[in-house]
Amino acid sequence: MAELRIQGLSKHFGAHTVLRGIDLTVASGSLVAILGPSGSGKTTLLRLLCGFERADGGSIALNGRIVSSAADHVPPEQRRIGYVPQEGALFPHLSVAENIVFGLPRQERRARHRVQELLELVGLSADYANRPPQQLSGGQQQRVALARALAPSPALVLLDEPFSALDAALRAETREAVADALSAAGATAVLVTHDQSEALSMGHQVAVLWDGRLVQVASPEQLYRQPANPELARFIGDAVLLPGVAGNGQVQCALGTLALMGGMPQGPVQVLLRPEQIRLLPLSGASEARARVLEVIFYGHDACVRLRTGGVSPIELTARVPGHSSPVPGQEVALAIEGSVAAFA
Structure with a gap:
């Protein structure tokens, strides 16, 4: 060849x-x-x-x-x-x-x-x-x-x-x-x-x-x-995009302080994370990021969970979880992010 x-x-x-x-x-x-x-x-x-x-x-x-x-x-x-x-x-x-x-x-x-x-x-x-x-x-x-x-x-x-x-x-x-x-x-x-x-x-x-x-x-x-831009991020797969501020290898956003991939921009950014990075956990403390389950779409092997965070500026986002551990609508859960995230200036 x-x-x-x-x-x-x-x-x-x-x-x-x-x-x-x-x-x-x-x-x-x-x-x-x-x-x-x-x-x-x-x-x-x-x-x-x-x-x-x-x-x-x-x-x-x-x-x-x-x-x-x-x-x-x-x-x-x-x-x-x-x-x-x-x-x-x-x-x-x-x-x-x-x-x-x-x-x-x-x-x-x-x-x-x-x-x-x-x-x-x-x-x-x-x-x-x-x-x-x-x-x-x-x-x-x-x-x-x-x-x-x-x-x-x-x-x-x-x-x-x-x-x-x-x-x-x-x-x-x-x-x-x-x-x-x-x-x-x-x-x-x-x-x-x-x-x-x-x-x-x-x-x-x-x-x-x-x-x-x-x-x-x-x-x-x-x-x-690490897609080149937000439009490409949405095209390649489900994308959660949030405003944030990046610096010193971390980014602050509505979901807390997250680890940032190397070589990412600093200052005001759009944070990209994939729905499968969002983990839903039982409530355990006042300082954790929280959300209420709005909808669960069950696929068998996994499920898409639509969530709304609390606070004065609530946001809606989607998590992807294993089908056997999907929550129920109305349930309140804590949110944790697995792995590092990308960001766009």
Whole structure:
């Protein structure tokens, strides 16, 4: 597989600029998730990587070979890129094996080159080879689509929201199988998604595309715990934002004195904490932060608890607690914060 390097990439349609100076490097053998809301430019970026569109500026290089620049545009069929679409897009009149070898040279198609190996790689047994796609579940079809993308040993694999049509349980199972297959193949991959949990669980790095710009590229943990701005914090997951004053590695806010992550701003700030950091405890003293439970939304394994603090300036916030220990509406509880928090100037 190969390193992907994007430098200064831009694209516009008429007067509308879709991508603005995109810089991104995907290391050989790694998976980068491109995360962004609808209309952020994800599909256009994918089409530029595939070669379906010409860029208006910047360059794309695969393993040091320029495939797109002001002077060069390598056609899609010469880029050695595997593509997994949203819904598999298998040919219904061909068997699983024939779908997998479809893009190979004629001699390799006839020999069903690597079919058994690829089926095993994506977690399917060899007896699936002669089945028609109609006899497969949605998750199995996506695995076959990945096997087809890997069959020509591409330099890069692109995954275009490949799990969006699957139900929640099947999505998680298929996601894990695809991630394992890509890792086993040593594939360099780019996953495009608007699903935060998908990006955080699959990507070695996550690149957030927002209004045509990459606003942050980071590991999943850093992106979740230290997003670049409050808007991104809300997009990545549930966020509790409170006013506070930071100094000497701590921040004072309505929930008390909290430990601040290193490198955070000083002075007046917005404090970011995640709902799962808020612990609900029995009342024990007059000095502790307190709140009253307004609502409990029960999910089974956990529950979201909406709270209102007391005092002259009450605030509402949401905590996430284990389902077996969720409180009841009207209950008064003490609040404690686990771990350090981030802050925005």
